[in-house]
Amino acid sequence: MNRIAESDLVRLGFEIVHMDDSSEDYYYFRCFGQPYGLRLTSCTFNEWQREHAWFVEFTDMGSMEFIEDLELLEEFIHIMERIQNIDRVTYRNRYDDLINFEFIDDSIIMTLPAEATDFVRVGYYDNQSLQDSPNTFSMVDPSGGPFIATKEFNGGSSGTDMGEFHKSWSGLIVAGIEWIGMGKYKLIVDRNED
Amino acid sequence: MIITEIDLTRLGFECQYTWDNFGDDDYYFTMEFGGINGLCLITNCKNDSPDATDGWIVEFFNNSDTKSIKDLELLEEFIYIMNKIQMQ
Numbered sequence: 297m298n299r300i301a302e303s304d305l306v307r308l309g310f311e312i313v314h315m316d317d318s319s320e321d322y323y324y325f326r327c328f329g330q331p332y333g334l335r336l337t338s339c340t341f342n343e344w345q346r347e348h349a350w351f352v353e354f355t356d357m358g359s360m361e362f363i364e365d366l367e368l369l370e371e372f373i374h375i376m377e378r379i380q381n382i383d384r385v386t387y388r389n390r391y392d393d394l395i396n397f398e399f400i401d402d403s404i405i406m407t408l409p410a411e412a413t414d415f416v417r418v419g420y421y422d423n424q425s426l427q428d429s430p431n432t433f434s435m436v437d438p439s440g441g442p443f444i445a446t447k448e449f450n451g452g453s454s455g456t457d458m459g460e461f462h463k464s465w466s467g468l469i470v471a472g473i474e475w476i477g478m479g480k481y482k483l484i485v486d487r488n489e490d
Numbered sequence: 491m492i493i494t495e496i497d498l499t500r501l502g503f504e505c506q507y508t509w510d511n512f513g514d515d516d517y518y519f520t521m522e523f524g525g526i527n528g529l530c531l532i533t534n535c536k537n538d539s540p541d542a543t544d545g546w547i548v549e550f551f552n553n554s555d556t557k558s559i560k561d562l563e564l565l566e567e568f569i570y571i572m573n574k575i576q577m578q
Binding site for chain 1: 558559560564567568571574575576578
């Protein structure tokens with residue numbers, strides 16, 4: 297087994313956090329897709345032990361798993377990064393409703409649960425008319441975020457860059473918003489060539 | 491490559507038939523790695539048919555979020571690495 301050293305953890309992108317607890321343990325954290333990702337924690341139980349090896353634990357709702365082998369840790373991080381790059385992500389608004397975003401057919405579909413649809417704010421820009429296009433908006437805000445707006449709504453500056461929500465969507469700028477029914481909004485995106 | 495019901499069976503998922511809050515006949519498959527102390531994967535299709543042609547989604551949970559896998563090769567790799575972690 298190829299044991300995990302402190303230098304390996306730094307190379308793999310773990311950020312050190314020194315927990316000043318009673319036993320002077322050291323902890324490292326690395327978050328995937330923070331704050332909505334899976335948390336890996338590495339630690340030793342005392343200072344002398346870190347000269348020998350570390351282990352990495354990750355948690356789900358009911359358990360902890362441990363990785364003590366460096367190659368296995370590298371494999372695990374690689375697959376988690378690939379899963380992280382799927383074209384779907386979930387956020388919460390201030391009422392703890394889950395707001396889903398999914399990339400489908402060159403657009404991003406934002407889906408709200410039924411309990412969240414009563415509190416959605418939508419907006420228009422000056423030349424846009426509710427009468428002319430009742431299902432077309434320039435801003436949508438599902439109760440305390442995530443806030444989405446077009447360039448026009450933002451007064452000429454850029455529309456929302458969807459990379460704020462999903463790493464692989466970086467540079468996809470919101471150019472239009474359409475309500476397509478059943479709590480779904482279609483975010484029409486353009487590739488920012490800058 | 492989408493995930494089909496045949497793939498899930500081959501990979502060891504066990505079928506459980508459940509009712510959700512809306513009374514629809516949703517199908518769920520569950521697979522646990524390492525029994526009660528393991529990571530739980532849940533697959534579901536978004537309509538009533540277990541023969542969903544648009545594939546199945548595998549979800550797993552941690553403290554704050556759900557992660558989803560829709561690609562068969564990625565699912566197989568994930569199961570492989572989870573099995574290796576369990577067998578350390």
